[in-house]
Amino acid sequence: MNHTTKLCTATALALGVLPAGTLTAQESWPTEPVHVIVPYSAGGNNDRIARTLSEPMSEALGQPIVVENRAGAGGTIATGEVAKADPDGYTVVMCEIGTMGINPHVYANLTYDPLEDFEPVIQITSVPLVLGIGPSLEIETIEEFLEVARSGDRELNYASSGVGSAQHLAFEYFKQLAGIEALHIPYNGAAPARTALISGEVDAFIDGTLIPSIEDGQVTPLAVTSDSRVDALPDVPTMEESGVEGMVYTAWHGFCVPDGTDAAIVSKLNAATREAMSKPDVQERFAALNIGLVGESAEHFKSFIESESKKLSDLVEQAGAAQQKQQ
Amino acid sequence: MTDLFANLALGADVALSWSALLYCLLGVTLGMIVGVLPGVGPLPAIAMLLPITFYIDPTEAIIMLAGIYYGGQYGASTASILLNLPGTPPAAVTCLDGYPMAKQGRAGQALFMTAIASLIGSLFGIVLVAAFAPVLARFALEFGAAEYFSLILFALLGSAAIGGDSFFRSISMVIVGLILGIVGQDVTSGQFRFVFGIPGIADGLSIVAVAMGIFGVAEVMATAHQKRDMKPESFRFRKMLPSRDELRRSWPAIGRGSGVGAICGTLPGAGASMAVFIAYALEKRVSRRPEAFGQGAIEGVTAPESANNATAQTAFIPTLTLGVPGDAVMAVMIGALMIHGINPGPGLVSEQPQMFWGLVVSFVIGNAILVILNIPLVGIWTRLLQIPYSTLYPIILVLVCIGVYSINSSVFDIFLVILFGIVGYGMKLLRFPPAPLLLGFILSPMMEENFRRALLLSRGDWSTFVTRPISATFVGLSVAVLLFSAGQVLLKLRRRDWARHRGAPEG
Numbered sequence: 001m002n003h004t005t006k007l008c009t010a011t012a013l014a015l016g017v018l019p020a021g022t023l024t025a026q027e028s029w030p031t032e033p034v035h036v037i038v039p040y041s042a043g044g045n046n047d048r049i050a051r052t053l054s055e056p057m058s059e060a061l062g063q064p065i066v067v068e069n070r071a072g073a074g075g076t077i078a079t080g081e082v083a084k085a086d087p088d089g090y091t092v093v094m095c096e097i098g099t100m101g102i103n104p105h106v107y108a109n110l111t112y113d114p115l116e117d118f119e120p121v122i123q124i125t126s127v128p129l130v131l132g133i134g135p136s137l138e139i140e141t142i143e144e145f146l147e148v149a150r151s152g153d154r155e156l157n158y159a160s161s162g163v164g165s166a167q168h169l170a171f172e173y174f175k176q177l178a179g180i181e182a183l184h185i186p187y188n189g190a191a192p193a194r195t196a197l198i199s200g201e202v203d204a205f206i207d208g209t210l211i212p213s214i215e216d217g218q219v220t221p222l223a224v225t226s227d228s229r230v231d232a233l234p235d236v237p238t239m240e241e242s243g244v245e246g247m248v249y250t251a252w253h254g255f256c257v258p259d260g261t262d263a264a265i266v267s268k269l270n271a272a273t274r275e276a277m278s279k280p281d282v283q284e285r286f287a288a289l290n291i292g293l294v295g296e297s298a299e300h301f302k303s304f305i306e307s308e309s310k311k312l313s314d315l316v317e318q319a320g321a322a323q324q325k326q327q
Numbered sequence: 328m329t330d331l332f333a334n335l336a337l338g339a340d341v342a343l344s345w346s347a348l349l350y351c352l353l354g355v356t357l358g359m360i361v362g363v364l365p366g367v368g369p370l371p372a373i374a375m376l377l378p379i380t381f382y383i384d385p386t387e388a389i390i391m392l393a394g395i396y397y398g399g400q401y402g403a404s405t406a407s408i409l410l411n412l413p414g415t416p417p418a419a420v421t422c423l424d425g426y427p428m429a430k431q432g433r434a435g436q437a438l439f440m441t442a443i444a445s446l447i448g449s450l451f452g453i454v455l456v457a458a459f460a461p462v463l464a465r466f467a468l469e470f471g472a473a474e475y476f477s478l479i480l481f482a483l484l485g486s487a488a489i490g491g492d493s494f495f496r497s498i499s500m501v502i503v504g505l506i507l508g509i510v511g512q513d514v515t516s517g518q519f520r521f522v523f524g525i526p527g528i529a530d531g532l533s534i535v536a537v538a539m540g541i542f543g544v545a546e547v548m549a550t551a552h553q554k555r556d557m558k559p560e561s562f563r564f565r566k567m568l569p570s571r572d573e574l575r576r577s578w579p580a581i582g583r584g585s586g587v588g589a590i591c592g593t594l595p596g597a598g599a600s601m602a603v604f605i606a607y608a609l610e611k612r613v614s615r616r617p618e619a620f621g622q623g624a625i626e627g628v629t630a631p632e633s634a635n636n637a638t639a640q641t642a643f644i645p646t647l648t649l650g651v652p653g654d655a656v657m658a659v660m661i662g663a664l665m666i667h668g669i670n671p672g673p674g675l676v677s678e679q680p681q682m683f684w685g686l687v688v689s690f691v692i693g694n695a696i697l698v699i700l701n702i703p704l705v706g707i708w709t710r711l712l713q714i715p716y717s718t719l720y721p722i723i724l725v726l727v728c729i730g731v732y733s734i735n736s737s738v739f740d741i742f743l744v745i746l747f748g749i750v751g752y753g754m755k756l757l758r759f760p761p762a763p764l765l766l767g768f769i770l771s772p773m774m775e776e777n778f779r780r781a782l783l784l785s786r787g788d789w790s791t792f793v794t795r796p797i798s799a800t801f802v803g804l805s806v807a808v809l810l811f812s813a814g815q816v817l818l819k820l821r822r823r824d825w826a827r828h829r830g831a832p833e834g
Binding site: 047067069070074076077109111157183185187188192194195200213215216217218288289 | 374377468469470471472512519524526529530595649650651652658659661662665670671672673674736737776780783784786
């Protein structure tokens with residue numbers, strides 16, 4: 001019985017068919033369903049984060065949250081659309097290191113400016129990446145990996161989820177700091193790249209979704225890119241511990257709204273997200289995926305994006321990933 | 328073997344509980360409905376229902392979501408047969424002979440045999456999932472970039488046999504499809520190609536818009552053009568039971584289709600589109616009357632339908648045992664599991680036996696429900712054809728527009744479907760087959776991506792395609808198809824010569 005009632009409510013929420021008012025004043029916001037745009041296809045980390053938060057957030061806001069996937073061109077299409085949406089608080093975009101931090105330095109014809117066109121709401125996550133190797137290399141430590149790479153006995157390959165992706169940039173940065181060579185093999189998303197790693201088609205991959213494959217023994221973790229060890233992999237050293245000085249790199253996700261959105265709405269949205277993030281079952285789900293939760297204020301996120309943008313701009317240049325820009 | 332039965336008993340225990348049965352019924356019914364609606368497809372339905380699954384037991388959640396997925400495969404064939412509207416890209420192949428059958432007043436038989444072929448294909452797939460999942464998953468990992476490229480090459484050349492008499496017309500359509508598939512952002516370099524600053528195509532042309540345009544909308548235009556001269560008597564509701572001859576020709580087709588489908592489903596990334604085209608091409612090749620294909624041959628419906636459904640079941644093999652999703656729907660499925668703290672991978676079967684075997688048994692139940700639901704519906708569906716065109720076609724066009732829009736929430740895609748409707752109509756007038764174009768278009772990005780990746784991995788050495796055994800096999804098969812087709816063309820030309828010399832009229 002309880003199941004059925006919940007099922008009905010959730011269906012109504014998911015379809016966004018609950019009655020909606022017409023008021024738009026910021027004090028009474030929200031009076032309509034709030035749309036969260038995920039600029040990637042369903043099934044990735046962005047999607048998982050938005051959907052996990054949607055239910056507890058709609059409880060906090062008293063309005064349904066409708067999650068919409070609008071994938072395309074590395075997330076830039078949907079992000080550009082939201083930049084031009086009405087700043088009324090009813091259109092929220094999932095923003096992350098790729099769309100907000102890396103793409104502006106990679107794509108020449110971007111239709112939005114991450115710093116000018118958006119009002120950051122909250123930083124939701126900070127996701128440490130893991131350097132993992134597959135069955136093509138019979139080694140167990142980062143030291144051995146660097147040795148193989150430096151010896152020049154064989155040319156190493158590494159996978160990424162696409163040109164200009166967080167994973168691509170991370171590995172290029174790693175190559176720079178470690179002084180090694182490896183050939184970039186781009187895949188169309190993290191899942192096919194992971195498959196290639198597991199099957200031995202490529203040698204290495206730096207990614208944030210490797211934990212399950214590590215637990216299954218398909219992938220050997222060599223190092224993590226965070227500044228301290230992570231709970232999910234207590235025996236795996238950080239890059240810095242292993243002698244790769246300065247190799248600290250984390251992916252992140254958050255919510256943004258179009259520039260010009262009322263500050264009262266931004267703070268309500270920030271509070272609702274934080275409330276959702278504080279729920280034990282939500283924290284449990286994120287912990288299982290090795291996704292670290294951040295929270296904090298809208299101002300914090302704004303300055304965080306600004307500092308990341310500067311850092312990533314240098315990184316893109318060093319990594320030579322900005323092919324588009326030269327056109 | 329006793330293990331297998333013990334496992335299935337465990338699964339039955341899970342899948343036969345009242346709540347599991349309810350979610351299974353809910354899933355397959357919903358799947359069938361969204362499958363019938365042009366363009367909606369299982370993905371939006373699954374994505375929409377994902378939040379609900381937080382509240383229910385993970386096994387029941389996955390049973391329901393899986394039901395939507397394979398239920399959608401049943402539904403998609405209905406609109407293809409009755410209206411020439413492929414709701415999902417793989418269903419386009421079902422149009423080729425299913426729609427001619429409907430035009431001849433044999434819609435009932437086509438739908439009935441589709442249900443049977445789907446059931447057998449599914450059951451075959453389920454047996455493989457139950458008995459050989461881990462073995463097959465290891466086989467799938469043998470497929471690298473070079474193997475995928477050669478497999479696609481083979482699929483494309485094989486499909487050129489589909490489009491009717493002329494190999495050249497077909498192969499030229501494959502090439503047009505390949506070119507259309509280049510539009511959008513290139514994965515390897517990140518460059519935009521043929522985008523002309525239009526954001527709506529920055530990520531490529533929408534597959535569903537192209538498929539529904541060149542099949543469905545083109546058909547609506549062609550029928551409107553012919554006025555209504557073929558309607559009255561041909562659409563009579565007849566007995567839906569197939570003739571003995573049709574049955575006899577269907578069984579081997581279903582067997583071959585199931586086999587092809589099962590192989591393609593196991594390979595993450597090969598998918599149903601490739602499976603149905605290969606199954607159809609294979610059927611036409613082995614048939615003693617290839618000329619009947621495209622004119623309403625029952626094998627042309629049953630082979631791809633069994634392939635399609637075998638793929639839908641075996642697609643769970645890489646998804647569950649490797650954590651590798653074959654398509655977007657499977658990616659969402661993995662997401663649903665992970666939200667519940669279940670990580671798909673080699674450990675899944677041993678760590679979550681109740682979930683895995685419960686799911687396997689639910690497949691059988693779900694497919695049985697689908698057949699029970701579908702067969703009485705055949706009568707209702709065929710009546711749909713009695714609606715006058717002036718009423719039916721505007722409704723179809725509206726449904727097509729809604730369906731295309733719903734996929735990416737993109738208005739631009741509606742214009743795209745209209746544009747491809749006009750292109751498809753032009754192709755129809757010039758007798759260029761649409762199916763090879765669609766396959767070329769669907770496989771183009773994958774083919775290029777794997778081709779370039781294979782050469783990247785081999786550091787530019789072309790021999791990688793023939794030194795790897797699986798890849799070499801497919802290259803060999805492709806060459807064989809090419810030689811065979813060339814031989815047929817020569818033979819036809821020579822026959823014409825003979826006919827002319829003797830002064831006899833051409834057959």
